[in-house]
Amino acid sequence: MVDRCHAHCASAPPLRVPVVPPSDDGARLVARCVRGIEEILVDELGELGTVGAVGHREVHFTARPGPGVLALGTADDVFVIAAEARGIGRARTGVERLRAAVAAATCTASSGNGSAAAAHPRPHARRVGVGAGRARVQPVRPGGRGRPGARSRARGELPLAAGRRPAAAGGLTWRVTVGDDRATVALRVPARPLHRRAYKTASVPGTLHPPLAAAMLRVAGAGPGDVLLDPCCGAGTLPIEAAGAAARVIGSDADPAAVDAAAANGSGVAVTWYVADAGALPLGDGTVDRVVVNPPWARQVAPRGRLAADPDRLWWEVRRVLAPGGRIVALLPDPRPPAGLVVRRALPVSLFGAHPVITVLTPR
Numbered sequence: 001m002v003d004r005c006h007a008h009c010a011s012a013p014p015l016r017v018p019v020v021p022p023s024d025d026g027a028r029l030v031a032r033c034v035r036g037i038e039e040i041l042v043d044e045l046g047e048l049g050t051v052g053a054v055g056h057r058e059v060h061f062t063a064r065p066g067p068g069v070l071a072l073g074t075a076d077d078v079f080v081i082a083a084e085a086r087g088i089g090r091a092r093t094g095v096e097r098l099r100a101a102v103a104a105a106t107c108t109a110s111s112g113n114g115s116a117a118a119a120h121p122r123p124h125a126r127r128v129g130v131g132a133g134r135a136r137v138q139p140v141r142p143g144g145r146g147r148p149g150a151r152s153r154a155r156g157e158l159p160l161a162a163g164r165r166p167a168a169a170g171g172l173t174w175r176v177t178v179g180d181d182r183a184t185v186a187l188r189v190p191a192r193p194l195h196r197r198a199y200k201t202a203s204v205p206g207t208l209h210p211p212l213a214a215a216m217l218r219v220a221g222a223g224p225g226d227v228l229l230d231p232c233c234g235a236g237t238l239p240i241e242a243a244g245a246a247a248r249v250i251g252s253d254a255d256p257a258a259v260d261a262a263a264a265n266g267s268g269v270a271v272t273w274y275v276a277d278a279g280a281l282p283l284g285d286g287t288v289d290r291v292v293v294n295p296p297w298a299r300q301v302a303p304r305g306r307l308a309a310d311p312d313r314l315w316w317e318v319r320r321v322l323a324p325g326g327r328i329v330a331l332l333p334d335p336r337p338p339a340g341l342v343v344r345r346a347l348p349v350s351l352f353g354a355h356p357v358i359t360v361l362t363p364r
């Protein structure tokens with residue numbers, strides 16, 4: 001249900017990005033996220049500015065442009081709204097309104113804001129990527145497949161439409177969504193989607209989507225004096241995202257190759273890494289305040305070592321090392337509590353066709 005088209009503005013003047021409306025409160029932005037974590041994203045955005053409408057996988061907000069927008073942990077991506085048009089129906093007049101809105105957002109006016117341009121390594125890139133989708137659909141992705149019919153409609157509406165070339169590195173990506181009777185034209189703020197973390201160069205099967213890891217960590221709520229553990233750390237996403245939020249962050253895994261990947265991703269980050277079976281953790285009783293884990297479910301990743309024979313051994317060990325008042329946040333296939341634990345909160349999410357549940361657990 002998504003289409004993508006690109007325009008190559010080789011002869012266009014340097015791009016200047018008009019952002020509407022300029023206001024004392026900052027720019028109007030929209031952050032996109034994994035389905036199911038909208039309320040956690042709202043929480044994070046509330047620290048940055050004023051939250052507005054919350055929709056399916058997106059939250060509108062107003063904030064002053066700055067590093068905080070580029071450092072959002074739970075957002076997959078963030079766009080600045082350049083133009084909006086109402087009365088966009090299926091009739092031809094709707095197309096004209098959309099055309100006018102897009103024209104108002106193109107590369108002509110000088111900007112009083114320029115947050116998006118400032119975030120790009122090449123703010124005056126002349127190649128413009130244009131993504132066109134409909135509201136409540138998947139985000140625009142290069143090579144994304146569209147619903148039959150959507151492509152020609154979207155392409156025809158866009159004055160920039162021409163060719164099918166991907167945007168050049170450093171180019172600008174526009175997002176056009178049409179839902180109900182409203183069209184929104186927005187420009188990606190960072191040079192690449194926020195969910196693509198620069199640190200994540202090494203990977204393992206089943207590695208966690210970083211914004212989902214960030215959401216789990218917000219739910220875990222580790223304090224500056226806490227010890228946080230991920231006993232199945234894989235490529236290290238959870239500990240790396242957690243670094244700095246707790247007094248001590250530990251990542252361990254039974255697979256030495258996974259620990260190597262985690263240590264490579266986390267080089268320069270204050271995390272203690274080691275190889276250990278989560279069924280026999282080398283930690284004392286009651287020494288950990290937060291356990292955050294994405295355990296092997298035998299789908300993408302098979303349990304090994306002691307967990308291969310008895311997966312519940314993980315929860316036995318986690319209960320043992322957890323300090324009084326401690327909390328576990330686990331990504332589970334369903335919200336049923338593992339033995340000896342009580343579910344305090346369950347947040348079902350949707351990601352890549354799977355529907356795991358962020359589950360907050362405490363000992364019974």
Ligand SMILES: C[S@@+](CC[C@H](N)C(=O)[O-])C[C@H]1O[C@@H](n2cnc3c(N)ncnc32)[C@H](O)[C@@H]1O
Pocket residue numbers: 204205206207208209231232233234235236237238252253254255258276277278279294295296297301302303304305306307308
């Ligand atoms: C779903 S992956 C975790 C991915 C990780 N959160 C990431 O972002 O890369 C599950 C991990 O559990 C590990 N694992 C399997 N059996 C284990 C055991 N007995 N003890 C510790 N880790 C184990 C696997 O090696 C794998 O890295």
